[in-house]
Amino acid sequence: MLDTLLPILIAAALALAVIGAGRRVRLWRQGRPARVPLLKGLAAMPRRYLVDLHHVVARDKVMSNTHVATAGGFVAAAALMILVHGLGLAEGVLGWLLLAASATMFVGSCCVARRRRNPPSRLSRGPWMRLPKSLMAFSLGVFAVTLPSVGLLPEDFGSWLLALALAAVVTWGLAEMVFGMTWGGPMKHAFAGALHLAFHRRAERFSTKKGGSGRSTGLKALDLDDPEAPLGVENPADFTWNQLLGFDACVQCGRCEAMCPAFAAGQPLNPKKLIQDMVVGMAGGSDAAYAGSPYPGKPVGEHQGSTHGPIVAREGKALVDAETLWSCTTCRACVEECPMMIEHVDAIVDMRRFLTLEHGNTPNKGAEVLDNLIATDNPGGFDPGARMHWATDLELPLMADRQQVDVLLWLGDGAYDMRNQRTLRSLVKVLRAAGVDFAVLGNEERDSGDVARRLGDEATFQSLAKRNIATLAQYRFQQIVTCDPHSFHVLGNEYGELGGHYRVYHHTTFIAELYEAGRLTFRPWKSGSVTYHDPCYLGRYNGEYEAPRNVLRALGIQVTEMERSGFRSRCCGGGGGAPITDIPGKQRIPDMRMNDVRETGAELVAVGCPQCTAMLEGVVDSTAEVRDIAELVADALVEAPSGPAGRGEEQMRTVRPLAEEVA
Amino acid sequence: MQPDTHHEGSLAVTVLVSVGRHPLTGRGRRADQDARGVELARTLRGAEVELLHAGRLDEGSEAALRGYLGMGFDALSLLEQPAGADVLPALAEALEAAGPQLVVAGERAEQGEGSGLLPYLLAERLGWPLVSGLAAVEDVEHGVATLLQALPRGQRRRLRVRLPAIVTVDAAAPAPRQSAYGPARRGRLDVQAAPVMDDVDLAQWPAQPARKRPKRLKIVKAASARDRFKAAAAKAEGGGGQVLSDVTPEEGAEAIFKLLKEEGVLR
Numbered sequence: 001m002l003d004t005l006l007p008i009l010i011a012a013a014l015a016l017a018v019i020g021a022g023r024r025v026r027l028w029r030q031g032r033p034a035r036v037p038l039l040k041g042l043a044a045m046p047r048r049y050l051v052d053l054h055h056v057v058a059r060d061k062v063m064s065n066t067h068v069a070t071a072g073g074f075v076a077a078a079a080l081m082i083l084v085h086g087l088g089l090a091e092g093v094l095g096w097l098l099l100a101a102s103a104t105m106f107v108g109s110c111c112v113a114r115r116r117r118n119p120p121s122r123l124s125r126g127p128w129m130r131l132p133k134s135l136m137a138f139s140l141g142v143f144a145v146t147l148p149s150v151g152l153l154p155e156d157f158g159s160w161l162l163a164l165a166l167a168a169v170v171t172w173g174l175a176e177m178v179f180g181m182t183w184g185g186p187m188k189h190a191f192a193g194a195l196h197l198a199f200h201r202r203a204e205r206f207s208t209k210k211g212g213s214g215r216s217t218g219l220k221a222l223d224l225d226d227p228e229a230p231l232g233v234e235n236p237a238d239f240t241w242n243q244l245l246g247f248d249a250c251v252q253c254g255r256c257e258a259m260c261p262a263f264a265a266g267q268p269l270n271p272k273k274l275i276q277d278m279v280v281g282m283a284g285g286s287d288a289a290y291a292g293s294p295y296p297g298k299p300v301g302e303h304q305g306s307t308h309g310p311i312v313a314r315e316g317k318a319l320v321d322a323e324t325l326w327s328c329t330t331c332r333a334c335v336e337e338c339p340m341m342i343e344h345v346d347a348i349v350d351m352r353r354f355l356t357l358e359h360g361n362t363p364n365k366g367a368e369v370l371d372n373l374i375a376t377d378n379p380g381g382f383d384p385g386a387r388m389h390w391a392t393d394l395e396l397p398l399m400a401d402r403q404q405v406d407v408l409l410w411l412g413d414g415a416y417d418m419r420n421q422r423t424l425r426s427l428v429k430v431l432r433a434a435g436v437d438f439a440v441l442g443n444e445e446r447d448s449g450d451v452a453r454r455l456g457d458e459a460t461f462q463s464l465a466k467r468n469i470a471t472l473a474q475y476r477f478q479q480i481v482t483c484d485p486h487s488f489h490v491l492g493n494e495y496g497e498l499g500g501h502y503r504v505y506h507h508t509t510f511i512a513e514l515y516e517a518g519r520l521t522f523r524p525w526k527s528g529s530v531t532y533h534d535p536c537y538l539g540r541y542n543g544e545y546e547a548p549r550n551v552l553r554a555l556g557i558q559v560t561e562m563e564r565s566g567f568r569s570r571c572c573g574g575g576g577g578a579p580i581t582d583i584p585g586k587q588r589i590p591d592m593r594m595n596d597v598r599e600t601g602a603e604l605v606a607v608g609c610p611q612c613t614a615m616l617e618g619v620v621d622s623t624a625e626v627r628d629i630a631e632l633v634a635d636a637l638v639e640a641p642s643g644p645a646g647r648g649e650e651q652m653r654t655v656r657p658l659a660e661e662v663a
Numbered sequence: 664m665q666p667d668t669h670h671e672g673s674l675a676v677t678v679l680v681s682v683g684r685h686p687l688t689g690r691g692r693r694a695d696q697d698a699r700g701v702e703l704a705r706t707l708r709g710a711e712v713e714l715l716h717a718g719r720l721d722e723g724s725e726a727a728l729r730g731y732l733g734m735g736f737d738a739l740s741l742l743e744q745p746a747g748a749d750v751l752p753a754l755a756e757a758l759e760a761a762g763p764q765l766v767v768a769g770e771r772a773e774q775g776e777g778s779g780l781l782p783y784l785l786a787e788r789l790g791w792p793l794v795s796g797l798a799a800v801e802d803v804e805h806g807v808a809t810l811l812q813a814l815p816r817g818q819r820r821r822l823r824v825r826l827p828a829i830v831t832v833d834a835a836a837p838a839p840r841q842s843a844y845g846p847a848r849r850g851r852l853d854v855q856a857a858p859v860m861d862d863v864d865l866a867q868w869p870a871q872p873a874r875k876r877p878k879r880l881k882i883v884k885a886a887s888a889r890d891r892f893k894a895a896a897a898k899a900e901g902g903g904g905q906v907l908s909d910v911t912p913e914e915g916a917e918a919i920f921k922l923l924k925e926e927g928v929l930r
Binding site: 356357367375384393418419614617618 | 735840887891
C-alpha cells in the first residue's frame with residue numbers, strides 16, 4: 001500500500017511547495033526593484049552557504065555540527081526519497097544511501113531536541129518548539145518506509161494499520177519539511193535563506209575563491225537628485241525586494257538579541273523582533289504570533305502593520321515605535337552574529353531616513369545636532385574658525401601651505417573636545433617623533449557626516465561629504481590618518497560612492513606600521529594591567545583587530561582581554577547618534593562596558609576612538625582609567641639617538657628663542 | 664481647547680518669515696524667531712497657515728525659505744523685492760488683499776536693518792492692534808484671541824485682543840519643529856507681483872560692522888570629563904586669581920611669567 005501512497009504524498013508535497021514558493025516570491029516582489037545578478041548569485045550561493053554562512057554558524061560548534069547533520073541529512077534524504085520512493089528506484093545503493101541520510105538526520109534532530117529541552121531565552125518558541133519533533137518524524141518515517149525497499153524487512157511487514165501509521169508520520173514530516181518550507185513554517189528559513197544568500201544586497205561581503213575582502217559595511221547612498229526617489233523607507237514595500245527576502249530568511253536564533261547592547265541595556269530594541277516585525281509587515285497583520293523576547297518594555301500583540309501601511313506612525317502605534325529604531329547604536333554586533341547574513345543596520349537606517357527626511361522627527365538633541373551640522377559643519381555648533389584653536393602652540397602644517405604631503409592628518413570633530421584634544425596632541429607628538437611628513441586641513445576640514453548619516457539625514461551627509469571631497473581634491477597626499485574610527489569608516493568606505501577614493505589609516509594601524517619600520521622606540525611599560533576595548537567602527541566595520549593590539553604589545557603591554565572582545569566587542573553606546581537621541585533604558589551601555597573592564601581587573605582600558613573615550617570616561621566611579629592608544633604611545637616615546645631625534649632638537653631650537661623673547 | 668465648531672470657518676493665519684543668518688557662520692537659515700512664529704501658528708487649532716516672505720529670491724535665500732517649508736508646508740508666498748527696498752508697502756498690500764485674522768512675526772530680523780520696527784509700522788499702517796513677546800495663543804473665539812504674553816523673569820500676562828491683529832514672538836515662544844528635507848524640497852515658492860519702493864532713508868545711512876568686545880576667558884583645568892562637568896556645574900566664584908599691589912615691575916613680571924608657565928603658554 002505504501003508503494004502507491006508514497007509517490008502520491010511526495011508529489012502532493014512538492015506541488016504544494018511550488019505553489020507556496022510562488023506565493024512567497026510574490027510577497028517579496030512587493031518591494032522596490034533592486035538590480036542583482038540573478039544567475040551569478042545563484043551560482044555563488046553554494047559557496048556563500050558552505051563557506052561564509054558556515055563560518056558564522058561554526059562559532060557555536062555544537063550547533064554547527066547539529067546543523068550539518070540535520071540539514072545535510074535532510075537535503076540528501078529528500079533528494080534520495082524522490083528517487084527511491086517517488087520514482088521507485090530503490091535498487092542498488094540508493095536505498096542504502098537513503099537509510100544513511102535519514103539516520104544522520106535523525107541524530108541531528110536528537111541534538112535539536114536536546115537544545116530545545118531548556119532553550120535559552122534568545123531562542124523563539126512557538127512553532128519552533130515542534131521543529132525537533134517534525135525533524136524526527138521525517139527522518140524516522142523515511143527510515144522506516146525505506147527498510148522494506150532495501151529488503152531489510154519483508155515487503156508485507158506488519159499490518160495495514162502499521163502502514164497507515166507510517167504514512168501519517170511521513171505526511172507530518174513532509175508537511176513540515178517540504179510544504180512548510182514555502183508556506184511560512186520554521187523551515188521557511190531554508191528556502192528564503194538560500195535565495196537570500198544568492199540575491200544578497202551586499203554581494204561584496206562574501207568571500208570569493210580569489211580571496212575577496214569579505215567585508216561590506218558602508219551604507220548605501222540615497223539618490224537625492226531624483227525628486228521621485230523615496231527618501232528612506234516608510235512602508236514595508238519601500239524596502240527593496242531582496243531586503244524583504246532577507247528578513248524572511250531569519251531563523252529566530254536570537255544571536256543578534258544576545259549581542260545587542262541596546263537590548264541588554266533594556267532599551268526598546270531587539271534586532272530579532274525587528275526583523276520579525278518586518279516579516280509581519282510584509283505579509284500584513286499583527287505581531288501577536290511572535291514567540292520570542294519582546295522589545296524590552298513593550299508587550300507583544302499591540303502593534304500591527306501592512307505592506308503599504310506606515311511602519312512608524314506619526315501618532316499612535318503602527319508596526320514599530322520610533323524609539324525602537326533610535327535605540328540602535330549601529331554597532332553591527334547583530335549583523336556580525338547573524339548566521340543568515342541579514343543586514344539589520346541597513347534596514348534601521350533606511351527607516352530612520354524616512355523619519356528624519358520626511359517626518360522631521362529626529363528625537364531629543366537630533367534636530368539640534370543636524371541644524372548645527374548644516375549651519376556650522378560640526379555637530380556641536382562651534383565656530384568653524386575655531387577648529388584649530390587647540391593646536392595654536394603646535395604650529396601644525398596646513399595643507400593649504402604644503403599642497404603635497406605624505407600623510408593628511410584628519411582631526412575629526414574631536415578637535416573641539418577637550419578630552420580628544422589630548423589624544424590629538426599625543427598623536428601629533430608621535431608623528432613628529434617618527435619624522436612623518438604630515439599636514440592638516442585646519443579650518444577647511446568639516447565633519448565627515450557620520451552622525452548625520454546614522455541619524456538618517458542623508459541630505460546633510462551628502463552635502464558635507466561632497467564639500468569634503470572637493471576640499472581633499474585640491475591637495476596631494478598618499479594617505480589619510482585619523483584617530484577617529486567613525487571618520488575612518490566614512491572616508492574609507494562611504495565617500496567612494498560619492499567620488500572620493502582614499503587610502504585611510506586608523507592611527508593605531510599607522511603607528512603599528514611606523515613601529516614595524518623601526519621609526520619609533522618605546523620605553524618599557526611599568527604600570528598595571530591593561531585591557532583593550534575594540535571600537536565598533538574600527539573592528540566590526542573595518543576588520544582592524546590586530547594593529548591596536550600590536551601597538552600595545554610593542555609598548556610591552558600584555559593585554560588582558562575582556563570576555564567580549566574582537567569581533568564580539570560590546571559597543572560603548574556612542575555610535576549611530578545614540579547619545580544624541582538618548583532613548584532611555586534600564587541601564588547605560590557604557591556602564592555595562594566598564595563592568596566588562598572591571599571583570600578583567602585591569603587598571604587601564606586602552607581605546608582608539610574619541611566616542612568610546614567620551615562614553616567610557618563618562619562612567620561614574622569606574623575602576624579603570626581610559627586612555628587612547630596614541631596617548632600611551634606618546635608617553636612611552638624614547639627619542640632615538642639619531643635621525644628623528646635630530647629633527648626634534650631642531651624644533652626645540654626654533655621654539656626656545658620665542659619663549660625667551662616673552663620672558 | 665475648544666472644539667473647532669466654535670469658529671466661524673477656520674482661522675486664517677499668516678506668518679511673516681525672513682531669511683535668517685547664523686550668528687557664527689553667517690549662513691542663511693530659518694530665522695529663529697520667525698520659525699518659532701511658524702511653530703506657534705502650526706499648533707493653533709483650526710488654523711489655516713500661510714507663509715509670506717518679502718525679499719530677494721536667490722540661491723542663499725531659497726535654501727533658508729525652504730527651511731520653513733520643511734516644517735510641513737506645501738507653499739510659501741514670496742513678494743519679490745530687490746535689495747535695499749522698503750518691504751512695508753508690499754507686505755501691507757498683500758495682507759490687505761489676503762485678509763488674514765492673525766499675523767505672526769518674529770520680533771526682529773537676523774540681518775539687514777533688524778530694528779524690530781516692521782511689525783509696528785505694519786500695524787500702524789493696517790490699523791490693527793499689535794501684541795509683542797507672545798508665549799502662546801491660548802484660544803480664538805468669535806473673533807477675539809486670548810493671548811499669553813511673556814514678560815521678563817518668566818512672568819506671563821493674559822491678554823484678550825480683537826482680531827485681526829499682529830503678534831510678534833521672541834525666544835519665549837515654543838521651539839520650532841525640525842525642518843524636514845522632503846517637504847522642504849517639494850514645497851513651492853509662489854512668486855507674487857508686489858509694488859517695489861526704495862528705502863530712501865536706508866540708502867543714506869552709513870553702515871559698519873559691529874565691533875567685537877573683549878570677553879573674559881573661563882579657563883577650566885580638568886583631567887577628566889567628570890572634573891569638567893563639576894567645573895561647568897559649579898557656581899562662578901572668584902578667588903582663583905591673585906591681586907598684586909605695590910610690587911616692583913620686576914616682581915610683577917616674575918608673577919606673570921610664572922603664571923604663563925603654569926598655564927603652559929611658555930615652556
